[in-house]
Amino acid sequence: xxxxxxxxxxxxxxxxxxxxxxxxxxxxxxxxxxxxxxxxxxxxxxxxxxxxxxxxxxxxxxxxxxxxxxxxxxxxxxxxxxxxxxxxxxxxxxxxxxxxxxxxxxxxxxxxx
Amino acid sequence: xxxxxxxxxxxxxxxxxxxxxxxxxxxxxxxxxxxxxxxxxxxxxxxxxxxxxxxxxxxxxxxxxxxxxxxxxxxxxxxxxxxxxxxxxxxxxxxxxxxxxxxxxxxxx
Numbered sequence: 001x002x003x004x005x006x007x008x009x010x011x012x013x014x015x016x017x018x019x020x021x022x023x024x025x026x027x028x029x030x031x032x033x034x035x036x037x038x039x040x041x042x043x044x045x046x047x048x049x050x051x052x053x054x055x056x057x058x059x060x061x062x063x064x065x066x067x068x069x070x071x072x073x074x075x076x077x078x079x080x081x082x083x084x085x086x087x088x089x090x091x092x093x094x095x096x097x098x099x100x101x102x103x104x105x106x107x108x109x110x111x112x113x
Numbered sequence: 114x115x116x117x118x119x120x121x122x123x124x125x126x127x128x129x130x131x132x133x134x135x136x137x138x139x140x141x142x143x144x145x146x147x148x149x150x151x152x153x154x155x156x157x158x159x160x161x162x163x164x165x166x167x168x169x170x171x172x173x174x175x176x177x178x179x180x181x182x183x184x185x186x187x188x189x190x191x192x193x194x195x196x197x198x199x200x201x202x203x204x205x206x207x208x209x210x211x212x213x214x215x216x217x218x219x220x221x222x
Contacts, residue, residue: 043210102204103159107154
């Protein structure tokens, strides 16, 4: 059935490591998004992509990188430059356009050990 | 910069009560407003989408209203049930979505 799949559900990172979070959708959506959620902070936008091979920085892009080589995939890399990466990461997608509804995956919880 | 505020931050009610969650936003130039539900440790489930030209949307026991000119939306939950316990998030779409911090609802049996 259609949806957005994030993997893994839990991820542990050592200090200084880069890690990549996966987000795959089979909804045929053009737009995809990455949000970070911290307790008491709400969701903050990291990166978004409206079309393949193009993406824009959100409010907190520093220390993160993305790629959009395929329509259905939008992986997020948390680099060693991200000083406080422990958080809940949520991927979303929508049909392209201003008036469209967004749908979310089940999230990945990243913990630095 | 668009800011979204949700009041109250937390709410506890007895089962069966009707309740209202509030959302306000600072810039009325939005495309739409979306209400989500989030259970602990889970992703977001879309509840209702209101386009900027609409005044309200209904789904079952849920009714959401939008007053774009005053920058306000309310989510009305009728006859609350323990299964409604979750965090409810409001988000407005300008380009990507901008979120409020949510209202954590507890419905006590």
